[in-house]
Amino acid sequence: MTGKRVRETFSLDDIDRRIINGLQGGFPICARPFARAAKTLGIGEQELIERIGRLEEWGIASRFGPLYNAEAMGGGVTLAAMAVPELRIAEIARLLNETPEVAHNYLRDFDLNMWFVVLTERAEDLEGVLARLEATTGLPIYPFPKERSYFLELKLEA
Amino acid sequence: MTELTPLDRRLLDALCRGLPLEPRPYAALGRPLGLSEEAVLTRIQSWLRDGTLKRFGVVVRHHELGWSANAMVVWQVDPDRLDRLAAVLTGFPFVTLCYRRRPIPERWPFNLYCMIHGVDRARVLDQVDRLVEAAGSLAQNHRVLFSRRRFKQCGPVMRHVETSEPIPQNPEEITTGRNRLASCAGGEA
Structure with missing residues (x-):
């Protein structure tokens, strides 16, 4: 797989941790935002x-x-899943990874095992992307669009 | 829906590549677009207000931080109890996301999803037990789906003008493409 590699070694010190824990949101929108954020971090x-x-x-x-709210920008977004036979996992993963509209893709332990997020710039293109993936793979794709978000506070501590 | 002008979209595209790491990043963003720093600030503030943008800051790859036990817990719940169950689940600090999603009759009865990001699987399973206990009779059924492998987590940047590509958080990812949203939406769907 191509792409940005994660460095083999890195070490986070306390200040790095404070940055990670304190700056996963709420970055100032002002002329000198780094100066302002730095001040609160000391x-x-x-x-x-x-x-x-x-x-x-x-x-x-x-x-x-x-983070962008795709729907507010007129885009289409859905979580989707497929049941991929073990022998086809690598092939299907490659196909999904090469599909620009696929943003995330996880293999999970279940019969519906391939879970991915599809994003399109225009809402009306979403269905076409799913149909194309179904046609290419010959496997049914089950879309699970979000009907309501109860919570969104994915902040992880370092 | 937010009305976005072509100039707005170019600004969002630029922002999507990441805020320039320099003392006056908003001025730097606006310069190639002919926008003043003030104009950039005003637009970004209004997008944060109306929800077009959210959580401005470090977009973290959780896997790299050691948060590798990631479980999606799906619940089957009576529609009129959905909100109550969601309130129970989101009351736990280890629940990071919670969504209601459409079920598929005969195939997939689960209509409420939550995520737990944990360091190890045993601990996450304990946390699931606590959720199940708290949910009590509100939930009819649930399943825990751990991630076995991450093939792609929205990576870095991709533009429709250049090539490049997507996370909200993870690694083997740069592919090529031309979908701005896929590169920017982070962990949400």
């Missing part, structure tokens, strides 16, 4: 900038920025 602006860069380099942070 470090300097330049140090915060360098440390965030290092977390990205280490692969701990994939990105520094916001």
